[in-house]
Amino acid sequence: MSVSVSPASSRTASVDPRRRPGPARLPRASKLRTAVAERLVRHALGGLPVRVRLAGRETIGQGGPLMDVRNPAAFFRRIGARGLLGFGESYMAGEWEAPDLVGLLSVFAENAATLVPGPLQRLRGAWAPRRPGRHRNTTSGSQANVSHHYDLSNELFALFLDETLTYSSALFRGFPAERQLLPAAQHRKIDRLLDLAQVGQGTQLLEIGTGWGELAIRAAQRGARVLTVTLSREQQTLAQQRIRAAGLQDRVTVLLRDYRKVLGRYDAIVSVEMIEAVGAEFWPEYFQTLDRLLAPGGQIALQAITMPHDRMLASLDTYTWVQKYIFPGGQLPSSEAIEQIVAGCTGLTTAARDGFGPHYAETLRLWRERFTERAEEVEALGFDEVFRRMWTFYLSYSEAGFRSGYLDVQQLLLTKGEAA
Template sequence: MRLLSGLLRSFIKRGQMRVYDVKGALHSFGSGDDGPTVTIRLHDKKLYRSLFLNPELAAGEAYMNGTLTMEQGSSCYDFLFLFSINRAPLGAHPVQSLLRKGWKSLRRHQQKNSVERAKKQARHHYDLSTDLYRLFLEGGLNYSCAYYRSADDTLEDAQEAKLTHLVAKLDLKPGMRVLEIGGGWGSLAIRMAQAGAKVTSLNVSPEQVNIAKQRTIEAGLDDRVEFLLKDYREFEGKFDRVISVGMMEHVGIGHLDAYFAKVGECLSDNGFAVIHSIGRMTPPGTTGPFIRKYIFPGGYVPALSEVFASTERLGLWVCDAEVLRLHYYYTIRDWRGRFEARHEEVKALYDEKFCRMWEFYLCAVELGFLHGSNMVFQLMLSKERDAVPLLRDFTVDNERAMNSAKTPVQAG
């Protein structure tokens, strides 16, 4: 317990951490000022060493396995909130700093995402039962950052606004051909088809493709949307527009050039692309060990400097860049609340360990968008400097036109 106590004493500067060790003795760290007081209990003395050496991974695994439990009204969210507001002192600790340097040196190996490996990694997450996602997503099964006009928007309204915002940026005209890289469960493809586009949607998840096809048939748009079970590197074609939402995070640092090269190859000379991705406002880093091991193997959130370096190397015009700072925090806040409210139903689909794993994941990423360096960016890319309208006003004009054209929902 001595090494772990030294680590906790060095970085808990805000709030207070109270720890019951395996013998029942209570240890307190921090003054309790300017932050919550969180009480935990450790049930395995091996945690003293593993938490000291790799707290991010060991804490998540211990919470999953029940060897680290919350006491006296504390929750997983409170626990991770306390860590998130003390992030800087933790990273400055000599052992943790050395650990992060080691992770960074290995990141290209960890993200060696060949076509087959990328498919396997994506299916690890997206081929979970769709019934799971239905428990905490809205009806459209949109599993990416929503677009909140205020923090009090409903998840349903915010996801609808996201689709409208993206379609407005595409500036679609009837008959245009659109390539979607990473199609999810089909909501965006349906919206683009409703706007008159002919859509080809790529996805490596059989579960998602099956659901998306069924939804498109039900919408009467199956003649306008084609879903292909392909990695982006396996596809060729020319399109007026290319759109990719929540996909670039799975590409990996060593594959950014291949990804953007494919976007450019698939664009007509006068076409343009809209890319929506999680990013970081800090210099290049690494994927957290818990997320990398259990949630998104092979995934990486790129720094803007890495993204722009790639577009520069490939000669693509960045015609517009919009940064959404708190939108994903609000989105995951709503997902987490719904997930926790349906805990027993999630447990019936999987088990208690799975519930704890996902609770830890959702809490961690939510706080990453509140106190960490994460945000979401939307880029508009083209091969020609004049492919995108001269003024960005067209996006607002298109949004207003689409919103005014919507039929009001009838009561009853």
């Protein structure tokens, strides 16, 4: 990818500014702001176990995974203007490379809390981009946010997921995980959630977040009657096809519906990695909705990605690279935030919790490797090189978060007492 941005250039040569205006054009940033950003970045990288090569000449860092910054002027300018959002856009533009991207990003994740000096972290709101109002997870906003990611192309997801089309952490028996074992590991994860929720013959089950239907199929095969809701038209269409192919259309209903508009009472509710798309503003409403929909004596099994509470609080009002390019409106909760909302806003009780973050790192590794191997097929679907760099960065960034321990994934059991 020949993308060389000079300080005087306003556009990255091979990036279409109509499709990717962020990486295509260098943002405006004063010389002072750029100089301050460069000084801070140099100081932070100089103390880390990494090797950062600037324009093929100067090298900083304590040794470790290589970061090859081909255009330092553009790199520092982007960070000066947009912080970590600019860091990701610089990778999309081809201004820096890393032979071991996951290893490099893992070092950054391990040191996330100290990369920026404490006094400057308190000034984050003064320079970090603000989230656009259109990304709020209102009923209309949620539809658009979900569509941005999940309606890209069913064929795209099928290229790197396994045959179960399950887009959440698997549960392996051991590491390193082999690709052919991924379907069984996904079923192991699903079965564990269904066991937590005590789903069996005759259970009236609500699933919030259909995906492509694998959990609903697995639950129906146990004898449950399933209502599953999604905001993705692409997912709804393919899930319905898969459910019909399994001969379970009389036991599973797939609705295009916001979770807040679901009616009825259910013996059990399962929701897998959907809370991340709810938005912090709406977390209380999400759990209150679960409480409303669950019958007395019922169980809720959730799978949720979590982050440290202090980092969650620091990121609540900022606009991140992941939010701009991958999951508009997304926000990872902390375990503490979930506990506080469940205890303070609902009649539910957290009865069990189990984290298995390393399993997500392995799941993401398998997805990333398959995505890389099938780059030509991704291109044939109409996704350009900048998109492929963007998704490589997303998958690597996510894997690094779990591999470093910065992120975790948990299965939680919430219960509701019997009616008085």
